[in-house]
Amino acid sequence: MANTPQSKKRARQNEARFNVNKARRSRIRTFLRKVEEAIASGDQDAAKGALREAQPELMRGVTKGVVHKNTASRKISRLSARVKAISA
Template sequence: MPNTASAKKRLRQNETRRLRNRAARSTVRTSIRKVREAVKAGNGDDAQTAYRVAQKQLDQAAAKNLIHRNAAARTKARLNKLVKTVTAA
């Protein structure tokens, strides 16, 4: 347990940030899952729409250092590849 006032404040800040980061990461994961589900269902229009949302959320998460920027780029590339398989078919 923190003893000083500054350590107590830091603990409160860390808890708030942890919850905010968890919520943001969860949102990103949900958007990625929606893209994959749309692709699996074979719905090209929904997949493209979901991909645009996921792309934006991944970029925002990378900008806030929630995930590494290369991890965001890699995920976007893989999702885009999936979406193209549905739209081309």
Template sequence: MANSAGSRKRARQAEKRRKHNASLRSMVRTYFKKVLKAISSGDKAAAQEAFKTAQPLLDSAVNKGIFSKNKVARTKSRLNAKIKAMA
């Protein structure tokens, strides 16, 4: 356990940040699942709408350092490809 006042504060900050990041990560994954659910239901319009909602959230997660840039780019590309294949 941290001994000095500064290291105790650092531990508190790290825990607070960890919880916040976990919350953001969970939220983004939920929106990702909503897109997949719309795709599996076969409703192209709903899938596109869900993707349009999820896209900025994925991008903002990258800017906040929650996910890597390449992971999000790959995820968006795969989702978009699945939506286009629904034709």
């Protein structure tokens, strides 16, 4: 356990940051799951709409440091390719 006042404060800050990041990650996963479900249902309009909502959420995760930029770009790219493939 932390002993000095500085290390106690750091422990509090880390826990608060952990909770915020956890909520952000959870929110991103929820949006991604909605896209996955729309793709699975085969409804291209719903999938496009869900993807349009998920993109800013993922990129916000990048700016907040929860997700790496390349990871977010890769997920968006792969999802958009799958959404596009529904019509084919």
